[in-house]
Amino acid sequence: MITTTSVLAATGPGFLSPSGVEIAFLLVGVVTLGAAVITVTTKQLVHAALWLVVALGGLAVEYLLLTAEFIAWVQVLIYVGSVVVLLLFGLMLTRAPIGRSPDADSGNRPVALAVAVAAGAALVWVVVDAFRHTWIDLEGPVQGSTEVTGRILFQHWVLPFEALSVLLLAALVGAIVLSRKNAAAAEPGTTGGPGSAGEPGRPNPGRRTRTPGRPAKETRSRPAQEAPGRPPTADPSEPPQKEQR
Amino acid sequence: MNDVLDVALRLLLVFVLFLVLPLLVGQTEHKVMAHMQGRLGPMYAGGFHGWAQLVADGVKFAQKEDIVPAGADRRIFQLAPALALLPYLLVLLVIPIGPSESAVGQHIDAGIFYVLAVMGVGVLGSLMAGWASANKFSLLGGLRTAAQLLAYELPMLLAAASVAMAAGTVSLGGILNAWEWWWLPWQIIGALVFFTAGLAELQRPPFDAPIADSEIIFGAYTEYTGLRFALFLLAEYAGIVIVCGLTTVLFLGGWHGPWGADGLGWVWTLLKTAVLAFVVIWLRVSYPRLREDQLQKLSWTVLIPLALAQIALTGIVKVAIQ
Amino acid sequence: MAPIPGSGLAKGLAVTLRTMTKKTVTAQYPETQPELPPRTRGVIGLFEENCTVCMLCARECPDWCIYIDSHKETMPPAAPGGRERSRNVLDRFAIDFSLCMYCGICIEVCPFDALFWSPEFEYAETDIHELTHERDKLREWMWTVPEPPALDPGAEEPKEIAAARKTADKLEAQQAAEAEAARGQQTAREQEGPA
Structure with a gap:
């Protein structure tokens, strides 16, 4: 099916006598646009996310109609399969009421509209400017097929590709660092209370061996405090401790 | 005209397979699970060893009233089962069962991507069901479903990428054409990771925390009844068929067999798929359910490193061969 | 010796597989x-x-x-001129099995071994009143007592046999x-005879 559409697109008639593929392209485009508009105007949060699925899926179909098969499936895989799921996950985890949420509307509509128009204009301008003098060879293998995409990506665009992957890696590492830092900050608050702040005179043998978290501090402080007397008293406490386990 | 007939025939065949194979798996599950637990399983429906049990179940489901909870989001609630089921039908379309060009519903160039992408969409059905039911257990089930999908999609993709690297193509038929018997030990880790992650994505035991009946009733499907519930069940069993078929195609060599490769290739594919489906049932009977945190831990600390190691191994061997 | 990792998983699979090959315990009643x-x-x-x-x-x-009805009957005297005897004759003996809790006390206390446990169990009824079974039914069940x-x-030896043997x-x-x-006596007479 897909190969036939690509052939159709390549050999179809001119611009003013549209082929079936072109009509389909337009119709899907209208649907996609409509879904996108509903996404930003609906008052129901989860509905917005689901309309986003329709919009993204519509985009994937457009890619397919443009014979960019690989991009289409990656679009579905990443955006519909993962990003929207993550979005829904976040919505459900925080708040996702059934029905309208009156506060879902943003107060600064004009600004948002201006930003959107500016972004759209910039994108259109960049694309038009970049491809103004580019001619696509329709005779060779179909542009957008997996093989061609892979070849282009890993021959002409290897450097940007690798730079992007490094960027993603940096983001990944950053996320890990952030989450670990939080965990470390929370740790003294929880473990500092009963165990380590105990009186210096009382040995806490159970604590000492069972908190592997900070062995250095404990072993350093105790012998210094009670080097002569403690080892004999600490030893008898060992057997019952083993029995407890 | 001939082309139209050909396409129609293929679609019909795939559709029939889509309806029959999940029922077969379901019936096998009934019987195998029963015998593994020292029981007999269904014995009455249809006369001979309860072969028509699932048909009877279907009739029962069709007779039930279709209830939508008062507080539910009606349209999304009703749409969810279809969205859960449809992707599996679309995936079945591209799984090649035989070596010839005609033994596949529709050949797709980026087969692996297509398959994984569409399977990921199916989970949206569960998410929608969980949210739209207006039930806290359903919502919890939906949340768990989403968390599980996010965790297990990655190892599945990585394992599939390993095979794609080995074959040098992302088309399912191309992978099978390049397949040699020694890929079996070479890709065994990837196969295990893929199969495990596939199980988790289907929410089959022992990865069924999203529908854990002892904790959250039936997860996202708690409020469903009648035909819509049956659709969810059908989706689960269709999912088993798909995951087993994909594992067969990607890792077990599909139509390749010790003998009778020409003409009987499809038998090998079906046989391997059936064996894997048996393993799915076997795992369900043998293992207890993983807790939610264990689920996440298994994916992020075991499966993903294993998948990465498999990719590294694949790369090394690939370079060494050349 | 440390167990091989995954051996527990394999053991679980082995157990279920072994059970599958064994005979099932389901009763096809x-x-x-x-x-x-x-x-x-x-x-x-x-x-x-x-x-x-x-x-x-x-x-x-x-x-x-247990419901029992009876009446007295007068028996003719055993010997002519003797006193007339009276005897209880059973009219109705019924057990309401919707109430019975199968404690078996009645069987234990019966001094004349008239009540017995029978292994018969298929006497379910659709109406609770029909669970009160009359003497004819109870007598029928007597044939199933092993x-x-x-x-x-x-x-x-059992008491009765021992007693019988003793007698x-x-x-x-x-x-x-x-x-x-x-x-x-005979030999004495014979000895006396010739003397």
Whole structure:
């Protein structure tokens, strides 16, 4: 099916006598646009996310109609399969009421509209400017097929590709660092209370061996405090401790 | 005209397979699970060893009233089962069962991507069901479903990428054409990771925390009844068929067999798929359910490193061969 | 020795696979009758001929589920000119099995061995009133009561057999003694005769 559409697109008639593929392209485009508009105007949060699925899926179909098969499936895989799921996950985890949420509307509509128009204009301008003098060879293998995409990506665009992957890696590492830092900050608050702040005179043998978290501090402080007397008293406490386990 | 007939025939065949194979798996599950637990399983429906049990179940489901909870989001609630089921039908379309060009519903160039992408969409059905039911257990089930999908999609993709690297193509038929018997030990880790992650994505035991009946009733499907519930069940069993078929195609060599490769290739594919489906049932009977945190831990600390190691191994061997 | 990682998982799989190859334990009840132990307590049967309408069972029953009706009959005197005897005749003996809790006390207390456990268990009814079974039904169940179990080897003889044997032995001894005595007399007479 897909190969036939690509052939159709390549050999179809001119611009003013549209082929079936072109009509389909337009119709899907209208649907996609409509879904996108509903996404930003609906008052129901989860509905917005689901309309986003329709919009993204519509985009994937457009890619397919443009014979960019690989991009289409990656679009579905990443955006519909993962990003929207993550979005829904976040919505459900925080708040996702059934029905309208009156506060879902943003107060600064004009600004948002201006930003959107500016972004759209910039994108259109960049694309038009970049491809103004580019001619696509329709005779060779179909542009957008997996093989061609892979070849282009890993021959002409290897450097940007690798730079992007490094960027993603940096983001990944950053996320890990952030989450670990939080965990470390929370740790003294929880473990500092009963165990380590105990009186210096009382040995806490159970604590000492069972908190592997900070062995250095404990072993350093105790012998210094009670080097002569403690080892004999600490030893008898060992057997019952083993029995407890 | 001939082309139209050909396409129609293929679609019909795939559709029939889509309806029959999940029922077969379901019936096998009934019987195998029963015998593994020292029981007999269904014995009455249809006369001979309860072969028509699932048909009877279907009739029962069709007779039930279709209830939508008062507080539910009606349209999304009703749409969810279809969205859960449809992707599996679309995936079945591209799984090649035989070596010839005609033994596949529709050949797709980026087969692996297509398959994984569409399977990921199916989970949206569960998410929608969980949210739209207006039930806290359903919502919890939906949340768990989403968390599980996010965790297990990655190892599945990585394992599939390993095979794609080995074959040098992302088309399912191309992978099978390049397949040699020694890929079996070479890709065994990837196969295990893929199969495990596939199980988790289907929410089959022992990865069924999203529908854990002892904790959250039936997860996202708690409020469903009648035909819509049956659709969810059908989706689960269709999912088993798909995951087993994909594992067969990607890792077990599909139509390749010790003998009778020409003409009987499809038998090998079906046989391997059936064996894997048996393993799915076997795992369900043998293992207890993983807790939610264990689920996440298994994916992020075991499966993903294993998948990465498999990719590294694949790369090394690939370079060494050349 | 440290276990091989994953051996526990393999063991679990092995257990289920082994169970699958074994015979199942499901009882296909309506098709195949269950093999019950011989002393199964299914239902209570009545051996009418032994019943003397002493009412002990009805009184001891914790649920009061035994109904007994009777009337007195006068029997002609055993010997001419003797006193007339009266005797209880059973009119109705019914057990309400919707109340019965199968404690078996009635069977224990019956002094004349008129009540027995029967392994019969298929007497469900669609109406609770029909669970009150009358004497004819109870008598029918009596046919399903199995033989008393054989005694252990080397066990003491049952009381009744021991008593019967004792009587028989005594009788035999008596007869033997009489015969002996008769013979002794005869020989004495023979010895006396010629003298």
